[in-house]
Amino acid sequence: MKKIRNPWKEPKNIGEYNCFACSPYNSSGLQLEFWENxxxxxxxxxxxxxxxxxxxxxxxxxxxxxxxxxxGWLVMVKLKTAGVTSNMQVSYLKPVKVSKGEVTVKGKLESVEGRIAKISASLYDGDGEECAKAELSYFVFPENIAKARYQYPGIDAFYD
Ligand SMILES: CCCCCCCCCCCCCCCC(=O)SCCNC(=O)CCNC(=O)[C@H](O)C(C)(C)COP(=O)(O)OP(=O)(O)OC[C@H]1O[C@@H](n2cnc3c(N)ncnc32)[C@H](O)[C@@H]1OP(=O)(O)O
Known part of the structure; x- marks a missing residue:
């Protein structure tokens, strides 16, 4: 598995980079990190x-x-641009017991039709059981718009 670099993790972004899910600077957030397999x-x-x-x-x-x-990160790494969620359907299959510890979430690109990327994702509990899954649609911006409006830094910034 290859670690994905967080390109915004720079002290100069403290106070600006607040993504609830992925900012290491948001003490109320999930502070996620990502790997590619x-x-x-x-x-x-x-x-x-x-x-x-x-x-x-x-x-x-x-x-x-x-x-x-x-x-969101799949779009940035695999489609090399930025997007926003336009639709998602979640199926909650089994309760995720907090006591089972670390959960794993995996996402995969299914298709791209025009500006819509279809992505499937699954969440596994600490026992490795699939407890939730989602079908997501992401509205994908052209790379120049992603760079100009969404702080997309270009694909090279995601790898050491
Ligand atoms: C300091 C560092 C901070 C770093 C920070 C990093 C954060 C790193 C987190 C990443 C991970 C996030 C992962 C969470 C993911 C969510 O949570 S995203 C938030 C939830 N989703 C949303 O807010 C989406 C809300 N929905 C919408 O905005 C609209 O419905 C949609 C999806 C854009 C579709 O709208 P539409 O009317 O079908 O599309 P349309 O208006 O034609 O195009 C939309 C825009 O794209 C532009 N566009 C589209 N295609 C083109 C084109 N070919 N050429 C030029 N422009 C184009 C349009 O001009 C338009 O721009 P505006 O007019 O809005 O300025």
Whole structure:
């Protein structure tokens, strides 16, 4: 698995880079990191009880955030541009027990039709069981727009 570099992780971005899911500077956020494994993008995250909905169960909104974020980074790494989520459908298959520890989220590009990228993503609990999955549509911007408006730094910035 290849580690993906976070191109915005620079002290000069403190206070500016606040993504709830991926900013290392957002103390209220998930502070996700990413890896690439062939056609998949992967993140791992250790839930704490403060992210529960029902007792002991990871809140479904947090699960949706994890599934959405893997899509955002997949667009940046695999399609080499930036996009925004235009649609996502989540299926919650089994409760994610916080006590089972680190969850793993994997995303994969399914297709690109015009400006819409279709992405599938799955969330696995600490036992490796698939507990949620999503079908995502991302509206993908041309690279020049991504660079001009979305701070997209270009693909080389994601690799050491
Ligand atoms: C300091 C460092 C910080 C770094 C910071 C990093 C953060 C790193 C996080 C990454 C990971 C995020 C992962 C979370 C993902 C979400 O959470 S995204 C947020 C949730 N989603 C949204 O907010 C989307 C809301 N929906 C929409 O904006 C619109 O419905 C959609 C999806 C853009 C589609 O709209 P549409 O009307 O079908 O499309 P349209 O208006 O034709 O085009 C949209 C825009 O693209 C432009 N465009 C499209 N195609 C072209 C083209 N070929 N040429 C030029 N312009 C074009 C259009 O001009 C238009 O621009 P504006 O008019 O808005 O200025």
């Amino acid at each position: 062939h056609d998949e993008l992967i993140t791992k995250w250790n839930p704490e009880r403060s992210y529960e909905g029902w007792i002991g169960v990871l809140h479904g909104g947090i699960q949706a955030t994890l599934l959405d974020e893997i899509g």
